[in-house]
Amino acid sequence: MNLFEKIFSYQLASRLEETATYTLTSQERAWLKMMLEQPAALHALDPQTLHKIGDCLLEEEIPQLQQALIEKAGSADGQTYSPLLRPLRLIMRRRQAMEIQRLNKHGQLIPTQYGVPWKLEFSMARREWYLLWYNLRTRAAMTTRLIHIQSVVEMVLPEDQYEPICQRMQEICSVERQEAVIQLLPMYNMELTRILHAFSCFDKRVEFVAEEQTYYIHLNFAGNESEYVLNRLRFLGKRVRVIQGDHLKRRMHETATRALARYEQNADK
Amino acid sequence: MAKESFDKEIQFLRLLALTGGNYDRQQFAGRLGISVHTFDKTIRRLKEVNGDADFADLFRYNYADSAEPVLLFLYRAKSMKESESRRLPIILTALKQESMTAAALLDICDEQLMDSHAAPPDEKTIRSDLRYLEEIGVICREPGGRPYRYRLNNDLTECLTREELIELYEFVDIMANTQIPSVQGYLLRDNLKKALKAATSESSDDSWQEEWLEPFSYRYHYDARILDEAHLYTLLRLIREHRFISFQYYSPSRKRSYTAQNTNPLFTQDSEPRRQHMLPLRVVYDHQYGRWYLLGTTPGGRIVKYRMDGIVDITAEEEADTLLCEQHTAKLDEHTRYSWLVDTGRTFTVRARFFKPALPQNDFIQERVRMQGQWGEIIEEDSRSFIYEIKVNGYTEIRPWLRSFGSSCEVLEPAALRNSLIEEWKELMSDYESI
Numbered sequence: 001m002n003l004f005e006k007i008f009s010y011q012l013a014s015r016l017e018e019t020a021t022y023t024l025t026s027q028e029r030a031w032l033k034m035m036l037e038q039p040a041a042l043h044a045l046d047p048q049t050l051h052k053i054g055d056c057l058l059e060e061e062i063p064q065l066q067q068a069l070i071e072k073a074g075s076a077d078g079q080t081y082s083p084l085l086r087p088l089r090l091i092m093r094r095r096q097a098m099e100i101q102r103l104n105k106h107g108q109l110i111p112t113q114y115g116v117p118w119k120l121e122f123s124m125a126r127r128e129w130y131l132l133w134y135n136l137r138t139r140a141a142m143t144t145r146l147i148h149i150q151s152v153v154e155m156v157l158p159e160d161q162y163e164p165i166c167q168r169m170q171e172i173c174s175v176e177r178q179e180a181v182i183q184l185l186p187m188y189n190m191e192l193t194r195i196l197h198a199f200s201c202f203d204k205r206v207e208f209v210a211e212e213q214t215y216y217i218h219l220n221f222a223g224n225e226s227e228y229v230l231n232r233l234r235f236l237g238k239r240v241r242v243i244q245g246d247h248l249k250r251r252m253h254e255t256a257t258r259a260l261a262r263y264e265q266n267a268d269k
Numbered sequence: 270m271a272k273e274s275f276d277k278e279i280q281f282l283r284l285l286a287l288t289g290g291n292y293d294r295q296q297f298a299g300r301l302g303i304s305v306h307t308f309d310k311t312i313r314r315l316k317e318v319n320g321d322a323d324f325a326d327l328f329r330y331n332y333a334d335s336a337e338p339v340l341l342f343l344y345r346a347k348s349m350k351e352s353e354s355r356r357l358p359i360i361l362t363a364l365k366q367e368s369m370t371a372a373a374l375l376d377i378c379d380e381q382l383m384d385s386h387a388a389p390p391d392e393k394t395i396r397s398d399l400r401y402l403e404e405i406g407v408i409c410r411e412p413g414g415r416p417y418r419y420r421l422n423n424d425l426t427e428c429l430t431r432e433e434l435i436e437l438y439e440f441v442d443i444m445a446n447t448q449i450p451s452v453q454g455y456l457l458r459d460n461l462k463k464a465l466k467a468a469t470s471e472s473s474d475d476s477w478q479e480e481w482l483e484p485f486s487y488r489y490h491y492d493a494r495i496l497d498e499a500h501l502y503t504l505l506r507l508i509r510e511h512r513f514i515s516f517q518y519y520s521p522s523r524k525r526s527y528t529a530q531n532t533n534p535l536f537t538q539d540s541e542p543r544r545q546h547m548l549p550l551r552v553v554y555d556h557q558y559g560r561w562y563l564l565g566t567t568p569g570g571r572i573v574k575y576r577m578d579g580i581v582d583i584t585a586e587e588e589a590d591t592l593l594c595e596q597h598t599a600k601l602d603e604h605t606r607y608s609w610l611v612d613t614g615r616t617f618t619v620r621a622r623f624f625k626p627a628l629p630q631n632d633f634i635q636e637r638v639r640m641q642g643q644w645g646e647i648i649e650e651d652s653r654s655f656i657y658e659i660k661v662n663g664y665t666e667i668r669p670w671l672r673s674f675g676s677s678c679e680v681l682e683p684a685a686l687r688n689s690l691i692e693e694w695k696e697l698m699s700d701y702e703s704i
Binding site: 022 | 287346365407423433435439449467488502505557640
């Protein structure tokens with residue numbers, strides 16, 4: 001299998017686009033066949049659709065990867081798919097509202113709510129799906145973990161309401177962004193790529209100051225992402241230091257103080 | 270694309286993805302071990318492939334915009350002869366409309382390429398094009414004898430209704446973004462997008478919605494991970510074939526990730542690292558950092574591990590004895606059974622107390638431990654805390670994960686790990702004392 005087929009080339013693709021022609025290779029079909037083996041497929045597609053697709057894939061061989069390819073430090077039960085995705089997407093494509101039964105963050109069932117589903121988001125870090133939606137009664141933007149949703153039922157939404165609600169959600173969710181500067185202590189410069197990998201999911205630029213032989217990582221992130229930035233900072237420990245970003249500095253100090261208190265409390269155990 | 274230039278481009282893109290493209294030309298070139306001139310040439314070439322997009326902007330991470338990985342264009346970078354890049358689209362477009370023989374396709378090419386400067390193709394060229402397209406599964410032969418008729422093989426998309434296409438597109442979008450390997454999935458996603466547009470323009474109700482193309486958002490993706498899939502299939506094939514391999518290895522902790530090949534043999538000795546020689550057995554993907562490893566043994570049977578992003582210029586070598594190969598694999602599997610990632614050192618039992626958040630908060634700590642704690646187990650629990658225990662090779666690899674819980678985790682055993690974490694928290698506390 002070659003991922004560098006000329007059929008994939010940009011040169012060819014742009015010419016084909018002029019005549020609205022596209023192509024499908026065996027390896028793309030084989031990949032699909034492999035993914036259809038996963039339980040997610042049964043939730044994502046109708047039995048009839050699955051059957052039709054299956055017929056077109058009869059000749060493809062599933063690449064034998066399982067044995068030699070091993071995944072580590074992933075998540076246990078692979079919440080990478082939720083049976084709620086399909087019904088939710090259906091409502092979203094039809095630009096309708098929903099009646100939602102869900103648990104709150106303490107795990108208690110709360111009375112039925114009414115809202116408009118706006119966005120489905122997957123966090124690679126938590127390996128989990130979230131629904132961002134507009135609460136029709138309180139007019140607030142909500143974020144609900146899909147595993148907390150018990151049921152959703154489609155409800156009619158007057159056509160002229162959909163766009164304004166989406167715009168409102170866009171406004172609420174485009175929160176102010178923050179900047180922080182993180183220094184990599186020069187004695188750990190050898191670990192640069194590992195550290196950059198840990199931050200690679202953020203919007204960032206890296207600066208190297210030759211005189212100090214020091215790397216500075218300028219991070220730019222939304223306010224609600226600072227918890228995850230902190231997680232990464234704790235993850236890397238003493239190799240990095242926050243140079244700019246008072247909130248992060250304060251939180252790191254707090255964490256270190258509390259952690260030490262735990263250890264001291266149990267020193268004699 | 271020449272092999273050398275390809276390896277260079279991967280290294281280049283990785284550096285760009287990891288740093289956000291903020292080094293100056295000199296710094297970039299220095300890190301890649303190439304001249305500023307070569308650096309400029311590489312940039313020019315990549316820009317041609319990618320259109321006019323500004324490179325630094327390309328890597329500004331903006332999860333809300335698109336689930337399409339910017340680095341996918343690496344796989345679209347293969348260059349073609351100009352004549353071929355004009356001929357193949359004519360053939361494919363013709364076969365989209367109806368099935369045809371090689372002779373009929375030759376006529377069409379002749380007609381459409383009349384004003385081109387190049388000599389018109391001959392029948393042999395057309396036949397070899399058809400052979401290639403059939404081989405990669407893009408076209409298929411109609412039943413019946415000679416002369417063979419060919420057609421575009423888009424059965425997969427053509428048999429589906431538009432609604433079904435949308436649902437398939439969404440399924441592929443999720444799988445490409447959450448599973449490995451993913452490159453073919455992204456390529457398929459791209460083609461399904463075109464199929465969806467075509468299906469919509471044909472249908473009578475004109476209800477195309479741009480939102481269909483980005484049904485989901487994905488946060489905290491490791492962009493660079495798809496670059497390593499470039500070597501994945503070669504390595505998996507060689508593992509299956511029980512082949513020894515050799516390659517140049519640039520340990521990622523070295524300052525330069527890539528050394529330009531010197532044409533002057535006098536220079537090659539100091540600038541190229543010695544070729545590594547090993548029997549590949551397993552490929553490991555680490556979700557924690559989005560990185561790939563190659564594991565195997567030396568000819569002498571010693572276990573060796575390499576980061577895939579440091580591997581350049583892989584060559585297949587002699588075949589290994591099957592029985593020996595199985596023995597080595599069994600031994601490797603035994604040694605990595607308790608590897609948090611790939612550590613094959615001494616096995617320890619790590620025991621840690623995790624503190625639950627105050628009520629009425631949901632116990633998200635325990636949720637996270639259960640989800641990410643691999644084969645470790647919760648062996649004790651009370652209303653305030655629980656104890657997690659895991660048998661693990663060395664504790665360097667699990668340490669960042671434990672530390673990421675901050676004050677919600679207290680390591681109990683082994684004492685050396687406990688003490689070193691105390692030291693580290695002390696250091697961090699004094700670092701941040703001044704604010």
